[in-house]
Amino acid sequence: MTETLTGDAPVSRAAALPRHPPGDLAIWVFILAELLAFGVFFAVYAVTRMKNAALFDAMQPNLDRNAGAINTVLLLAGSWCVARSVDSIARDARPASVRWLGAAIACGGGFLVVKVFEYAAKFAAGINLATNDFYMFYLSLTFFHFMHVILGMAILIAVWIKARAGGYSAADHRGMETGAAYWHMVDLVWIILFPLVYVMR
Amino acid sequence: MQYKSQAVAKPYFIAALALFVAQILFGLIMGLQYVWGDFLFPHIPFNVARMVHTNALIVWLLMGFMGAAYYLVPEEAETELHSPKLAIALFWIFLVAAGLTVVGYLTVPYATLAKVTGNDLLPTMGREFLEQPLLTKAGIVVVALAFLFNITMTILKGRKTAINTVLLLGLWGLAVMFLFSFYNPDNLVKDKFYWWWVVHLWVEGVWELILGAILAFVLIKITGVDREVIEKWLYVIITLTLVTGIIGTGHHYYWIGTPEYWQVWGSIFSALEPIPFFAMTLFAFNMVNRRRREHPNKAATLWALGTGVMAFLGAGVWGFLHTLAPVNFYTHGTQITAAHGHMAFYGAYVMVNLTIISYAMPLMRGRAANSNKSQVTEMWGFWLMTVSIVFITLFLTAAGILQVWLQRVSDNPMPFMMAQDQASLFYWLREWTGVVFLVGLVVYLASFFIKGEEKAAA
Amino acid sequence: MSGTFTTSTARNIFYGGTLFFLLVFLALTFQNEQIIPKRDRREMLANPQIAEGKKLWETNNCIGCHTLLGEGAYFAPELGNVVVRLGSKEAVKAFIKGRPAEGIAGRRSMPQFNFSDKDLDAIADFLEYVSKIDAAKWPPNVQG
Numbered sequence: 001m002t003e004t005l006t007g008d009a010p011v012s013r014a015a016a017l018p019r020h021p022p023g024d025l026a027i028w029v030f031i032l033a034e035l036l037a038f039g040v041f042f043a044v045y046a047v048t049r050m051k052n053a054a055l056f057d058a059m060q061p062n063l064d065r066n067a068g069a070i071n072t073v074l075l076l077a078g079s080w081c082v083a084r085s086v087d088s089i090a091r092d093a094r095p096a097s098v099r100w101l102g103a104a105i106a107c108g109g110g111f112l113v114v115k116v117f118e119y120a121a122k123f124a125a126g127i128n129l130a131t132n133d134f135y136m137f138y139l140s141l142t143f144f145h146f147m148h149v150i151l152g153m154a155i156l157i158a159v160w161i162k163a164r165a166g167g168y169s170a171a172d173h174r175g176m177e178t179g180a181a182y183w184h185m186v187d188l189v190w191i192i193l194f195p196l197v198y199v200m201r
Numbered sequence: 202m203q204y205k206s207q208a209v210a211k212p213y214f215i216a217a218l219a220l221f222v223a224q225i226l227f228g229l230i231m232g233l234q235y236v237w238g239d240f241l242f243p244h245i246p247f248n249v250a251r252m253v254h255t256n257a258l259i260v261w262l263l264m265g266f267m268g269a270a271y272y273l274v275p276e277e278a279e280t281e282l283h284s285p286k287l288a289i290a291l292f293w294i295f296l297v298a299a300g301l302t303v304v305g306y307l308t309v310p311y312a313t314l315a316k317v318t319g320n321d322l323l324p325t326m327g328r329e330f331l332e333q334p335l336l337t338k339a340g341i342v343v344v345a346l347a348f349l350f351n352i353t354m355t356i357l358k359g360r361k362t363a364i365n366t367v368l369l370l371g372l373w374g375l376a377v378m379f380l381f382s383f384y385n386p387d388n389l390v391k392d393k394f395y396w397w398w399v400v401h402l403w404v405e406g407v408w409e410l411i412l413g414a415i416l417a418f419v420l421i422k423i424t425g426v427d428r429e430v431i432e433k434w435l436y437v438i439i440t441l442t443l444v445t446g447i448i449g450t451g452h453h454y455y456w457i458g459t460p461e462y463w464q465v466w467g468s469i470f471s472a473l474e475p476i477p478f479f480a481m482t483l484f485a486f487n488m489v490n491r492r493r494r495e496h497p498n499k500a501a502t503l504w505a506l507g508t509g510v511m512a513f514l515g516a517g518v519w520g521f522l523h524t525l526a527p528v529n530f531y532t533h534g535t536q537i538t539a540a541h542g543h544m545a546f547y548g549a550y551v552m553v554n555l556t557i558i559s560y561a562m563p564l565m566r567g568r569a570a571n572s573n574k575s576q577v578t579e580m581w582g583f584w585l586m587t588v589s590i591v592f593i594t595l596f597l598t599a600a601g602i603l604q605v606w607l608q609r610v611s612d613n614p615m616p617f618m619m620a621q622d623q624a625s626l627f628y629w630l631r632e633w634t635g636v637v638f639l640v641g642l643v644v645y646l647a648s649f650f651i652k653g654e655e656k657a658a659a
Numbered sequence: 660m661s662g663t664f665t666t667s668t669a670r671n672i673f674y675g676g677t678l679f680f681l682l683v684f685l686a687l688t689f690q691n692e693q694i695i696p697k698r699d700r701r702e703m704l705a706n707p708q709i710a711e712g713k714k715l716w717e718t719n720n721c722i723g724c725h726t727l728l729g730e731g732a733y734f735a736p737e738l739g740n741v742v743v744r745l746g747s748k749e750a751v752k753a754f755i756k757g758r759p760a761e762g763i764a765g766r767r768s769m770p771q772f773n774f775s776d777k778d779l780d781a782i783a784d785f786l787e788y789v790s791k792i793d794a795a796k797w798p799p800n801v802q803g
Binding site for chain 3: 231234235237238239242243246247248249251252311312315316320324326327328329332363385387388389390391393394429432433436437439440443444447448450451454455456457458459460461462463464466530531533534535536538539608609610614615616617618620621
Binding site: 026029030033036037040041044048129130136137140 | 433436437440441444445460461462465466468469470472473476
């Protein structure tokens with residue numbers, strides 16, 4: 001898990017850096033805790049699904065897979081933009097770095113908009129956490145992730161503001177790496193969540 | 202002791218230990234009533250003894266926290282306390298209120314106490330751990346606010362350290378969450394739901410901030426490890442605590458009329474709750490191993506390490522044992538809960554209070570550490586009490602497993618009282634272990650009176 | 660461990676993380692409030708006897724010995740389902756009324772509270788209300 005994530009770090013600098021994860025170690029403790037929470041959540045989902053396969057199979061087609069797919073693209077694009085942004089600052093290309101970061105925030109915003117429409121349709125149909133086990137997991141997992149996208153965006157916006165003010169440089173951009181690492185985690189979780197809840201049968 | 206006003210902590214610590222003794226004595230009465238049903242009946246029925254046992258515990262832990270705050274906040278802020286006079290006045294108000302409440306519990310029927318203390322105006326009494334009359338509850342709020350004012354003013358005018366900030370956050374959280382004790386709707390489900398906002402968000406939320414801050418302070422003092430390192434650990438531990446603990450409240454929402462989704466959310470997040478406790482154990486041992494000085498107060502070091510280990514065992518491991526919804530379905534409201542409660546409270550909050558008392562009392566009495574003879578006695582107290590609580594927990598766990606089996610799982614479920622009779626051997630063993638605990642407590646208290654060669658104050 | 664672990668980042672993560680999980684918890688609480696009307700039998704509270712019974716339950720500190728939906732002391736039986744276990748409200752009232760003032764020699768004894776018949780009715784109504792709350796099929800069996 002950790003290796004996948006560090007793989008997202010700016011490739012051009014990887015060889016020159018000492019062997020430690022990019023960004024502040026404190027965020028990695030937090031990321032591991034978050035991944036653990038999501039991991040256990042996924043495991044509980046899997047076990048419950050195994051026990052109620054018929055219900056889950058019957059309910060799954062009701063989910064909006066197109067919305068899910070669009071959101072996957074948005075998050076992947078967002079992650080790529082963040083990686084470009086870190087790469088730019090590493091070359092001291094500050095305006096480019098700020099622009100890439102802005103694009104990443106726009107992708108995150110797009111995710112939230114799509115998700116809100118998806119939720120609106122579900123809530124209009126009277127679905128809530130007590131509807132049945134499938135919807136309980138669907139809403140719990142996607143909502144928990146939705147909140148993480150909001151948190152990730154708050155972090156990216158804070159980094160963006162500091163970047164615009166010239167707060168990062170090729171020599172010191174650890175803060176940006178810290179925010180980027182968190183955003184990649186949010187992306188990674190969705191990449192597992194989407195097939196697990198929307199697609200896999 | 203670097204600031205004169207730190208000395209106001211002393212009466213708080215002494216009163217806390219006196220209430221600790223009362224708590225244990227009433228615990229022994231209850232333990233005996235488990236096997237000798239009508240012991241002291243009808244003068245001190247079980248529910249009265251239990252009220253004194255649990256309320257004395259809560260009050261003495263709060264007394265200890267306040268004492269700890271008065272001791273460590275000036276030293277951290279590098280300034281005298283805002284108002285030592287206020288601190289002393291609050292001490293007497295709090296002590297007298299607590300004393301009168303206990304006298305009320307023991308001398309008049311609870312229903313009469315409710316009537317004369319104005320429970321009809323705003324019914325808040327008669328809920329577990331929140332049995333205090335309205336007057337006492339209001340008194341707690343007033344004392345807490347005045348105390349927080351005193352501490353906050355001290356911190357504002359002085360150095361702002363991570364330890365002070367975290368402690369202050371914990372103390373404010375404690376006061377704010379207590380306000381939910383005034384909310385008691387007729388709807389039992391809502392009553393129970395928000396009751397846990399006091400009880401759970403205290404012991405698995407804001408109290409852990411207080412615990413972390415006190416432990417961090419003592420570890421800085423006795424190990425000499427850089428403040429920077431210890432403060433980082435502190436932040437990581439309390440982050441993990443609240444990340445898991447806040448939603449972990451859900452493990453109380455399985456069977457009280459609340460929706461089923463809490464079974465999933467509560468199980469997942471409370472399954473992660475042992476992690477911060479494990480981090481705390483690692484933290485304590487790591488810091489002591491990396492110590493840069495040999496502090497003469499070995500007993501305080503032992504208490505600090507003990508807190509790390511016992512909090513992990515009691516709150517972490519014993520909590521995890523029955524926190525998953527499918528397990529809790531069978532163990533909810535049995536002796537398993539009692540087993541967990543005893544070790545968790547002792548391991549986390551009793552021990553952290555005894556840690557700061559062990560560290561601060563000699564300094565307030567004008568020496569860096571007690572004489573070797575006194576410390577050895579104190580350590581005897583440590584081991585007697587700690588080993589006793591481990592065995593009390595094991596015996597209650599055994600009683601709990603038997604109870605769950607006979608009353609909940611077997612094909613022919615046994616009525617409650619019959620199942621209790623089957624477990625009486627374990628209750629006897631628990632009671633005798635409780636006597637050993639009391640001996641440990643007496644030995645511990647005796648260590649305060651043992652003289653011998655003293656080392657000069659640092 | 661590298662030297663890139665700063666107190667300021669750890670502090671920011673603490674504040675951010677705590678606020679975040681508090682918000683998730685509040686959202687779950689909001690949903691809870693929306694769902695419980697279907698489970699908590701609040702319509703029964705139209706009968707003022709139940710609130711009166713709850714008050715008597717509280718002011719006599721019943722929770723100091725018994726559990727109610729599994730919460731309380733573990734010294735005496737669970738009462739969330741006591742109306743079901745004893746078969747009727749009448750049986751519950753008779754039990755409470757019949758406790759000897761001096762206790763039962765050597766046994767765990769329930770005090771004689773000297774309730775009036777009106778009080779007993781209120782307590783029984785309250786306990787019946789509790790037994791109707793949807794507690795996710797808990798307790799596992801009638802013994803509580």
